[in-house]
Amino acid sequence: MQNQLNLEGVERLALKEFTEKAYLDYSMYVILDRALPQIGDGLKPVQRRIIYAMSELGLSAGQKPKKSARTVGDVIGKFHPHGDSACYEAMVLMAQDFSYRYPIIDGQGNWGSTDDPKSFAAMRYTESRLKAYARTLLSELGQGTVDWVPNFDGTLEEPVVLPARLPNLLLNGTTGIAVGLSTDVPPHNLREVASALVHLIDSPKATIADIMKHIKGPDFATGGELVSPRADIQQIYVTGNGTLRLRATYRQENGDIVINTLPYQISGGKVLEQIATQMRNKKLPLVEDLRDESDHEEPIRLVITPKSNKVDVDELMSHLFSTTSLERTVRVNMNIVALDGRPKTFNLIGILSEWLRFRRDTVKRRLRHRLQIVSDRLHVLDGLLIAYLNIDEVIRLIRKEDKPKPALMKKFRLSDIQAEAILNLRLRNLARLEEVKIKGEQQELNEERKGLEQTLKSASRLKTLMKNEILADAQDYGDQRRTLIVEREAAQAMDETQLVASEPVTVVLSQRGWARAAKGHDIDALALNYKSGDGFLAAAHGRSNQFAMFIDSTGRVYSVIAQSLPSARGQGEPLSGKFKPPDGAEFCGTMIGEPAHQWLLASDAGYGFIATLEDLISRNKAGKSILRVAPGGRAVVPSPVPPDTECLIAAVSSIGRLLCFEMEELPELARGKGLKLINIPTKKYKAGEEQLVAMAVIPEGGDLRVHTATRMMTIRWDDLDDYYGERALRGSMLPKGWRTVVRLSADLPEQE
Numbered sequence: 001m002q003n004q005l006n007l008e009g010v011e012r013l014a015l016k017e018f019t020e021k022a023y024l025d026y027s028m029y030v031i032l033d034r035a036l037p038q039i040g041d042g043l044k045p046v047q048r049r050i051i052y053a054m055s056e057l058g059l060s061a062g063q064k065p066k067k068s069a070r071t072v073g074d075v076i077g078k079f080h081p082h083g084d085s086a087c088y089e090a091m092v093l094m095a096q097d098f099s100y101r102y103p104i105i106d107g108q109g110n111w112g113s114t115d116d117p118k119s120f121a122a123m124r125y126t127e128s129r130l131k132a133y134a135r136t137l138l139s140e141l142g143q144g145t146v147d148w149v150p151n152f153d154g155t156l157e158e159p160v161v162l163p164a165r166l167p168n169l170l171l172n173g174t175t176g177i178a179v180g181l182s183t184d185v186p187p188h189n190l191r192e193v194a195s196a197l198v199h200l201i202d203s204p205k206a207t208i209a210d211i212m213k214h215i216k217g218p219d220f221a222t223g224g225e226l227v228s229p230r231a232d233i234q235q236i237y238v239t240g241n242g243t244l245r246l247r248a249t250y251r252q253e254n255g256d257i258v259i260n261t262l263p264y265q266i267s268g269g270k271v272l273e274q275i276a277t278q279m280r281n282k283k284l285p286l287v288e289d290l291r292d293e294s295d296h297e298e299p300i301r302l303v304i305t306p307k308s309n310k311v312d313v314d315e316l317m318s319h320l321f322s323t324t325s326l327e328r329t330v331r332v333n334m335n336i337v338a339l340d341g342r343p344k345t346f347n348l349i350g351i352l353s354e355w356l357r358f359r360r361d362t363v364k365r366r367l368r369h370r371l372q373i374v375s376d377r378l379h380v381l382d383g384l385l386i387a388y389l390n391i392d393e394v395i396r397l398i399r400k401e402d403k404p405k406p407a408l409m410k411k412f413r414l415s416d417i418q419a420e421a422i423l424n425l426r427l428r429n430l431a432r433l434e435e436v437k438i439k440g441e442q443q444e445l446n447e448e449r450k451g452l453e454q455t456l457k458s459a460s461r462l463k464t465l466m467k468n469e470i471l472a473d474a475q476d477y478g479d480q481r482r483t484l485i486v487e488r489e490a491a492q493a494m495d496e497t498q499l500v501a502s503e504p505v506t507v508v509l510s511q512r513g514w515a516r517a518a519k520g521h522d523i524d525a526l527a528l529n530y531k532s533g534d535g536f537l538a539a540a541h542g543r544s545n546q547f548a549m550f551i552d553s554t555g556r557v558y559s560v561i562a563q564s565l566p567s568a569r570g571q572g573e574p575l576s577g578k579f580k581p582p583d584g585a586e587f588c589g590t591m592i593g594e595p596a597h598q599w600l601l602a603s604d605a606g607y608g609f610i611a612t613l614e615d616l617i618s619r620n621k622a623g624k625s626i627l628r629v630a631p632g633g634r635a636v637v638p639s640p641v642p643p644d645t646e647c648l649i650a651a652v653s654s655i656g657r658l659l660c661f662e663m664e665e666l667p668e669l670a671r672g673k674g675l676k677l678i679n680i681p682t683k684k685y686k687a688g689e690e691q692l693v694a695m696a697v698i699p700e701g702g703d704l705r706v707h708t709a710t711r712m713m714t715i716r717w718d719d720l721d722d723y724y725g726e727r728a729l730r731g732s733m734l735p736k737g738w739r740t741v742v743r744l745s746a747d748l749p750e751q752e
Contacts, residue, residue, distance in 0.1 A: 106131045
């Protein structure tokens with residue numbers, strides 16, 4: 001038998017509990033030590049360690065920069081034992097003026113561009129140092145303001161948080177994705193935030209509305225316009241989450257449109273590519289030319305040349321805002337690690353108040369640290385002054401005593417520190433003048449101590465000190481707002497018909513449902529080339545920027561811009577690839593024209609109505625049910641209605657009965673079955689012996705053309721009396737040899 005494992009003293013834990021605990025521990029590590037910033041300095045651990053390591057290397061503003069590889073090496077070797085590439089990317093981000101509203105690192109070399117932020121050179125090529133703004137994070141570091149912890153191997157110490165003099169979290173913003181949490185804090189303007197902090201110090205019960213008198217909204221590094229309504233911005237500041245709409249700005253120069261700022265994190269190259277794609281697809285006929293004239297003087301200068309000076313620039317730009325990255329939404333989710341070490345979603349006042357608590361504690365610690373230094377120095381000066389007043393006795397004791405230090409302490413009642421200071425005096429400092437210096441220093445330090453004690457005891461003095469320091473930093477490092485806040489309506493894409501050149505076209509539909517568009521109206525559709533077994537069914541004249549509509553046998557209508565149809569040089573393409581008609585349905589006709597134009601629709605049962613094209617347009621691939629067709633029946637090829645003229649409607653059945661009646665007798669409907677055009681007996685229709693096969697709308701004075709499979713007969717206007725009657729009659733028989741009608745047509749006026 002195998003020996004059983006000895007589990008004595010081993011903790012036993014259910015797998016479920018162990019995995020839950022392990023995952024929670026990992027997630028908290030990711031949240032607190034990697035992804036979310038600390039509210040005090042607004043930095044993630046890697047960013048904090050980079051800044052601290054650079055300060056330790058002497059890379060402050062004004063000093064000579066060093067290779068970035070040197071900094072990265074120090075960071076990962078001393079404080080952050082992770083990948084060098086990730087560390088360098090974090091360093092690059094803090095140096096990019098298009099990523100950070102107030103960059104912390106001053107980089108020399110290639111540090112990326114707005115078109116490609118990750119195009120920065122390797123760290124062995126670039127050099128870096130801290131910017132002056134970094135002083136707001138580091139200037140109080142050695143003044144007892146923060147706690148220190150051992151680094152990863154316990155050989156060094158690093159600060160838990162940097163003693164920020166300004167709320168860097170709000171100024172530069174941050175993004176991060178943790179386990180189950182993410183953060184997206186937008187950047188803000190330093191002067192506005194400083195003003196809001198001062199107001200909140202004076203009025204701790206201020207509301208969001210009060211604070212928004214100072215902070216108008218986020219202020220992004222790349223400028224642009226913030227076009228979200230003020231109510232939306234206020235709601236984000238109340239709840240701590242939401243979305244903002246950012247938009248590029250533009251101006252007009254000599255007929256051109258010049259885009260001079262872009263939304264945050266949008267590249268000019270991407271925008272140009274999106275606009276060029278629309279131009280290639282002939283979906284932007286209003287634009288003649290597109291070019292990038294960006295340079296060092298103007299980092300963003302995208303030039304759009306309209307087709308003519310008649311183009312509505314605002315309408316064109318609204319379309320581009322809607323269809324390209326010239327307008328984007330930015331998510332706001334202010335999840336931050338609070339002062340108690342727990343992640344929390346803050347609103348605007350919550351962030352400002354929490355940071356002020358951090359700042360108040362930092363200032364108090366700084367003052368106490370300074371007070372201790374001053375008190376210790378005064379204590380030493382008191383001992384030195386005693387020595388100078390009794391210099392002869394001090395010298396005698398030092399010369400004669402084997403252990404002068406205890407003798408001095410006993411003789412003059414000195415502390416150990418005071419006695420040590422006396423013994424460390426140099427002979428040159430025994431001059432009479434030193435006594436004057438000591439008394440002068442004592443006086444200065446006593447005044448400073450008094451001021452420090454008063455400030456620490458007085459809440460109003462502490463508030464005044466905090467306000468003065470915040471305003472001084474705002475003066476030193478603040479600048480004007482870059483992102484304009486302009487409440488605008490949502491951008492609207494232009495209608496497809498406005499984005500296509502207007503040219504005359506003839507839409508041709510074959511018997512098997514293949515469609516194409518030929519340029520011009522003088523096209524002989526019958527003479528076009530068709531596939532074997534296929535042939536001409538219907539044609540309609542219109543323009544390339546109008547909707548071409550197709551009706552299937554079930555009475556559903558489908559629409560598509562005529563420009564998108566293939567050229568008539570080929571045999572077209574099947575409409576079944578563009579639309580999703582019901583199973584077994586066949587395409588029966590085509591229509592095109594202005595939205596107000598009318599067409600006659602009818603089913604083979606002899607029922608129909610007048611429809612306006614505007615009511616037939618459908619963006620859905622499944623079409624729109626318009627004409628109600630009897631079971632087993634089908635729609636007839638529609639006929640256009642000439643505008644602004646009295647007309648007759650001609651309808652012919654499959655046995656050769658032709659009826660002409662006044663168009664006024666037929667209703668105008670948006671959908672339905674319609675009224676009876678010609679009387680077809682129900683029994684004959686159901687038996688398949690007779691049905692409506694063709695119809696046409698004849699303008700006053702026009703002629704009717706009757707087409708059979710091989711011949712055409714023209715019936716003059718005056719001769720139509722032989723077939724004239726009221727709607728829903730049986731009609732009169734056509735002459736023998738002309739009773740197998742394929743279609744009817746009329747000499748319609750040209751439609752432009």
